[in-house]
Amino acid sequence: MSKFAPEKDGAMFSKACEHGIKAIVYIATQSLEGRRVKIGDVVENSGSPEAFTGKILGALTKHNIVNSLTGPYGGFEIAPKRMKEIKVSDIVFAIDGDSVYKGCGLGLSECSNTEPCPVHSKFVKIRNELKKMLETTSIYDLAVGLKSGKTILIR
Amino acid sequence: MSKFAPEKDGAMFSKACEHGIKAIVYIATQSLEGRRVKIGDVVENSGSPEAFTGKILGALTKHNIVNSLTGPYGGFEIAPKRMKEIKVSDIVFAIDGDSVYKGCGLGLSECSNTEPCPVHSKFVKIRNELKKMLETTSIYDLAVGLKSGKTILIR
DNA sequence: TTATTTTAGGACATTTTTATCTTAAATAAG
DNA sequence: CTTATTTAAGATAAAAATGTCCTAAAATAA
Ligand code: FES
Ligand code: FES
Numbered sequence: 001m002s003k004f005a006p007e008k009d010g011a012m013f014s015k016a017c018e019h020g021i022k023a024i025v026y027i028a029t030q031s032l033e034g035r036r037v038k039i040g041d042v043v044e045n046s047g048s049p050e051a052f053t054g055k056i057l058g059a060l061t062k063h064n065i066v067n068s069l070t071g072p073y074g075g076f077e078i079a080p081k082r083m084k085e086i087k088v089s090d091i092v093f094a095i096d097g098d099s100v101y102k103g104c105g106l107g108l109s110e111c112s113n114t115e116p117c118p119v120h121s122k123f124v125k126i127r128n129e130l131k132k133m134l135e136t137t138s139i140y141d142l143a144v145g146l147k148s149g150k151t152i153l154i155r
Numbered sequence: 156m157s158k159f160a161p162e163k164d165g166a167m168f169s170k171a172c173e174h175g176i177k178a179i180v181y182i183a184t185q186s187l188e189g190r191r192v193k194i195g196d197v198v199e200n201s202g203s204p205e206a207f208t209g210k211i212l213g214a215l216t217k218h219n220i221v222n223s224l225t226g227p228y229g230g231f232e233i234a235p236k237r238m239k240e241i242k243v244s245d246i247v248f249a250i251d252g253d254s255v256y257k258g259c260g261l262g263l264s265e266c267s268n269t270e271p272c273p274v275h276s277k278f279v280k281i282r283n284e285l286k287k288m289l290e291t292t293s294i295y296d297l298a299v300g301l302k303s304g305k306t307i308l309i310r
Numbered sequence: 311t312t313a314t315t316t317t318a319g320g321a322c323a324t325t326t327t328t329a330t331c332t333t334a335a336a337t338a339a340g
Numbered sequence: 341c342t343t344a345t346t347t348a349a350g351a352t353a354a355a356a357a358t359g360t361c362c363t364a365a366a367a368t369a370a
Contacts, residue, residue: 010169010247010254011262012278015328018262025273038346052329058348070347071337088274092165099165107166107173108310118180118297118306119243123167126285133277142273151273155263170358193316207359213318225317226367 012130017095019048020056021142022153024091027066027076028083028143036075047154056095063094083140092134101131167285172250174203175211176297177308179246182221182231183238183298191230202309211250218249238295247289256286 011018026045030037039057043050057076061068065086068076078086092100104111105123113120145151166173181200185192194212198205212231216223220241221231233241247255259266260278268275300306 010251011258012167012260012282014165015262018260019328021274022261049329051331054347055329055349061347068347069337070335070345072339072345074337074346076347096165103166105167105173106177106308107170108307110310112310115310116306117308117310118300119176119292120306122288122292126281126288127167129284130281133281137274137277145273151271151275152263153261153272155265155267155270155272195316204359206361209317210319210359216317223317224367225315225365227315227369229316229367231317 013092013100014096016052016056017092019046019053020060020091020095021088022046022048023053023057023076024060024066024078024086024139025142025146026153028078028139029147031078032080032083032143032147036069036073036077038075042076045153060091060094063090065090065094078139080140083143084138086139087135088137088139088142089131089134091139100134101127168247168255169251171207171211172247174201174208175215175246175250176243177201177203178208178212178231179215179221179233179241179294180297180301181308183233183294184302186233187235187238187298187302191224191228191232193230197231200308215246215249218245220245220249233294235295238298239293241294242290243292243294243297244286244289246294255289256282 013021023042023046026042027037030041039050039054042048042057043053046053057066057068060066061076066076066078068074102111104117105119105127106117108117111117111120111124142151146153168176178197178201181197182192185196194205194209197203197212198208201208212221212223215221216231221233223229223231257266259272260274260282261272263272266272266275266279297306301308
């Protein structure tokens with residue numbers, strides 16, 4: 001029927017963001033065991049496309065979320081000491097920017113308390129809870145769940 | 156810097172959904188005063204593109220969310236009696252489908268409690284609150300706010 | 311009936327996002 | 341220094357979402 005609802009849209013994050021989070025979480029599990037990983041290893045375990053993931057990891061490297069080394073024995077790693085400091089919000093911000101936290105639910109040029117759109121009051125509550133959730137969830141938290149087998153990255 | 160974060164993405168709903176909600180809310184305010192409105196009037200007051208909005212209203216008409224009549228004195232209207240029954244979730248479902256409620260936060264093929272992705276437990280809480288919010292907010296609620304001047308559709 | 315108005319809907323165009331390909335740069339080992 | 345390996349990054353391609361255009365169909369009134 002309707003050309004809309006192509007069973008694809010409506011995702012909370014962009015694909016780039018999804019690939020980025022999965023890659024970082026996998027790299028973190030390996031760094032916890034002292035293993036530096038190559039991009040091929042990353043995408044094999046995250047199910048994301050290799051070249052695209054490379055681009056995303058490049059951005060995350062610039063944002064100092066992950067560390068990279070070129071050449072033989074190179075790859076990606078995250079210092080275990082930093083894992084509890086790095087939050088999911090840092091990844092989302094580096095890739096999708098702050099629109100997740102600041103954007104208007106109906107797409108108005110800006111979200112305002114004094115001149116709100118019809119969904120503002122209820123929308124802001126959800127958005128703030130999402131923000132708090134992302135800011136209080138660390139890479140370490142997610143990596144531990146994956147390493148223990150409680151969670152998965154591919155289905 | 157990063158080619159990502161083009162200051163655009165990260166929106167909770169698709170543009171089609173945003174246009175649809177704004178159009179419906181405006182039509183509702185007019186129907187409350189017994190006025191049937193033409194598409195030109197709708198987009199003048201919602202700030203959305205006309206042809207695209209026409210497509211979206213076509214889908215919403217099929218889903219029985221709004222009523223349309225062709226010909227002179229035609230246009231769109233919503234029976235005031237139904238406004239409290241029609242929820243924002245109905246509009247979102249008609250346009251974006253159920254991925255908002257069912258989709259995995261990291262894009263896995265399906266969201267599962269028994270085999271969850273790393274963000275599942277925290278993500279599901281937010282998603283359920285969003286769902287509840289959309290299911291408990293009626294078109295009538297939004298229309299009243301707009302009619303009284305407490306909220307706006309264009310900025 | 312005929313002319314006019316307005317939505318319906320298919321075809322087409324544009325923009326954005328996602329993804330790939332190719333070459334350059336960096337690093338380490340021999 | 342040379343070679344092999346790996347990330348960096350620009351150019352390009354494909355796919356999806358957004359948006360426009362044009363004709364058909366429906367309804368109304370004269
Ligand atoms: S103004 Fe629309 S969500 Fe705040
Ligand atoms: S499995 Fe990913 S959100 Fe439920």
